[in-house]
Amino acid sequence: MSHLLRLSDVLAHFSDVLGPYWQRRRGTLGPPQVFLSLMVMSVLGSKGYQRTIAEMKERLGSQLGWGGLGFEPSPSALSQARKKLDAERCAAISSRVLTLCSTARAHAAIGYGGFRLLAVDGTKLALPALRAMREHFGGPSDEAGTMQGPQAGLTVLWDVGANMPVAWQLGPYRVSERVHALALVEQLQPNDLLIGDRGIPSRNLLTEIFRRKANVLMRMRCSSSGSFREVLDFTASDKLDDVITIGARDHHGNRTNGPTLSVRLLRHTLADGSVAIFLTSLTDQHAHPASTLIQLYAQRWRIETGFRELKLWHGLERFHTRRPAGIAQEVCALMVFQMLASELEARARLTLGLPERQVGQADPPVLGLPQPVFRFNRRLVADEVVNILLAGSKGDADIDAVFHQAMLRLWRYRQTVRPGRSFPRRRISPLRGWKGRGTKGKGRP
Numbered sequence: 001m002s003h004l005l006r007l008s009d010v011l012a013h014f015s016d017v018l019g020p021y022w023q024r025r026r027g028t029l030g031p032p033q034v035f036l037s038l039m040v041m042s043v044l045g046s047k048g049y050q051r052t053i054a055e056m057k058e059r060l061g062s063q064l065g066w067g068g069l070g071f072e073p074s075p076s077a078l079s080q081a082r083k084k085l086d087a088e089r090c091a092a093i094s095s096r097v098l099t100l101c102s103t104a105r106a107h108a109a110i111g112y113g114g115f116r117l118l119a120v121d122g123t124k125l126a127l128p129a130l131r132a133m134r135e136h137f138g139g140p141s142d143e144a145g146t147m148q149g150p151q152a153g154l155t156v157l158w159d160v161g162a163n164m165p166v167a168w169q170l171g172p173y174r175v176s177e178r179v180h181a182l183a184l185v186e187q188l189q190p191n192d193l194l195i196g197d198r199g200i201p202s203r204n205l206l207t208e209i210f211r212r213k214a215n216v217l218m219r220m221r222c223s224s225s226g227s228f229r230e231v232l233d234f235t236a237s238d239k240l241d242d243v244i245t246i247g248a249r250d251h252h253g254n255r256t257n258g259p260t261l262s263v264r265l266l267r268h269t270l271a272d273g274s275v276a277i278f279l280t281s282l283t284d285q286h287a288h289p290a291s292t293l294i295q296l297y298a299q300r301w302r303i304e305t306g307f308r309e310l311k312l313w314h315g316l317e318r319f320h321t322r323r324p325a326g327i328a329q330e331v332c333a334l335m336v337f338q339m340l341a342s343e344l345e346a347r348a349r350l351t352l353g354l355p356e357r358q359v360g361q362a363d364p365p366v367l368g369l370p371q372p373v374f375r376f377n378r379r380l381v382a383d384e385v386v387n388i389l390l391a392g393s394k395g396d397a398d399i400d401a402v403f404h405q406a407m408l409r410l411w412r413y414r415q416t417v418r419p420g421r422s423f424p425r426r427r428i429s430p431l432r433g434w435k436g437r438g439t440k441g442k443g444r445p
Contacts (some may be wrong), residue, residue, distance in 0.1 A: 010100035011343060011385075017064070017391045019098055029073055029081035031089050033064060035076060036340035036393075041316035044382060049075030049320070059390050082326060090332040097336050098166065102337075103442065104346040108161025111298055113288075115193035115215065118166065119303040120184060122155035122177035124319045127327065136324040138173040152327060155180030156335075157187055158303040160195065163304070164342035165335045169209055170328055178202050187213040193282075196299045201279065203228070206246065210261055210281065217297055218310045220265075231277055234265045241266055241290050243283050266290045309378060311333055340385050345376055348410050374414045 007316070010017055018032035041052045048122050053073060057066045066072040110117060126149060127133040133150035140148050155177050158166040167187045169180035185208045188194060194209060196218040209216050221227040222235040230246050246261045264285075266278040280298060282288040310316040314334050319327055384406035391402045 008100060008343060008347070009101055011340065011388050012095055012348075012392045012399055015391050015418065016342070017100065018093060029078060030082070031085045032084045033080070034081050035090070035093060035329075035333060038082075038330055039337050041320055042318065042330060042334055043337050043386065044313065044379075046315040046320075047317035049078050053078060059415050060393055063394060079346065082321070082323075082329060085329055087325070087328060090329060094332055094336050094339075097339050098164075099105045101162070101164065101339050101343040103350065104158070104162035104164055104342045107350055108159070109163060109346070109349065110299055110302075112162045112193070112292075113192065116189070116191055117160040117193055117195065117296075117299065118188070119158045119160050119195045119300040120155065120177075120181050121158070121197060121300070121307075122153060122180060123307050123311075124152055124173065125152045125327075125331075126150075128153055128319055128322070130322055130325060132322060133327075136172070137327075140173065153177070153180065154331065156183040156185065156306075158306060160299050160302050162342055162346065163302055163306070164339045168331070170331055178205065180206055182208065185212065191246045193217060195297060197300065201228075201302060203246070206261055206263070206279075207259060210259075215281045216263075217278065217282070217296065218280050219294060220277045222275060222277045222403055231265065231279070232241060234267075235275065235277055239265075241269065241285060249348075268294050306338065310338065310383075313379060313382065314338075337382070337385070340389070341378070342381050344388065344406070345378075345381050346383050348376060348381075350409060352411055374416060376410050377413050377415060380410060380413055422438060 015032070015036075018035060023355040035051050037056065040056055041047050043050075045053070053075065056064060057072045060066075061072075084313075105116075108117070127137060127139075129149050134147060137150050137152045138147070139150040142148060150171045152173050153171050153173055154168060157166045158164070159166050169183055171180065177199050178201075181196070182202070182205050185194075185205065188209065190213040194216050196215060196216070198219045198221050201218045201220055207218065220231045222231060228246065230244055233246065234242060239274070241264070243262060243264045246263055256429055261281075262283060264280050264283045266280070268276045268290075269276065270276055278293065280293055282293065314337065316331070316334055319330055321327060321330065388399065388402055388406060391399045
């Protein structure tokens, strides 16, 4: 098992991933230091500039050149240095980290038929109540037409099996998830299966997915508002499973000369008696039973859990910037951290010998979906990622010992999965999700 103890490059040498400017003199702040500072600010709580600098000096002072008294930067210097971290460099860092997270991709916790399972969904982010944020992102309005607190729209392409983000789109409040999803389709590959909720499907989106020879499994609207005519006809019939052809239409619903798509529609009755309609490109009814596909769609919930972790644990809505560009920086830093957490979780599954799950494998224990016996505490996984990154950044020779300790803690506090439990989704935040806060000291918690 010794080969499993060798950490991937992204965990053991994260400082090298950030670029060649890690070693700085006399407290100079470059993009790598700023990016690491953004991760320290938000991960496992929200910290201000002063506390962030103090923690980084205590743990990485000599590596950063902050070892002596007075060599650490001031909070205002760190705030100004964020202008050096442009969008291109953030994209390069996230792309490289995603490439190096090979364990999470190769040993996905959930699989089906050799597909890479991806989910796409969006959420709204409450932003600091500043004029620059309102002008750039906009926000919801009340009945009188007055804009309330600024909000941004974030849509994420999530690797369900590896449980980590692949790509994301951050934009104004009024830009819909469908527009963002259409841009994220560029990341799809021929062996991908994209899972989406009711607000995602559009004819243009399905056409792009088919053009890239990827597959799709999405829940469809089955009411008169925003529905496909073909889906409404299927809903009105008594069919449970049918292969149909969807034709191209313009935004008025009129037929055009675009390509036609052969898709499969499934009907499923929910526990409350309502009907759910699913659309998929997997038209072989024998190779892909309807019951298995419906269970597979349920795995989309992992992206919702990811949003919950990012918002409640990692301060996704506790921003530390006055500039719209700073919002994108902090979102990128947290997404990169989520990649690292998923990489460590996959490494732990290998080291501790936990099995992977295959939806629809032969002789399934429960309705085609084997249930895991244990799962790891994700909050603890995030904590151990911080410890390993610090050991790797300092060049700690005992990083294997740090890894061993992480595995012991994860196994000790593992959680036993109890099948059949259900937790209905309930709103616990205000209706518009806006938090009335401004800059530090003026309403920020």
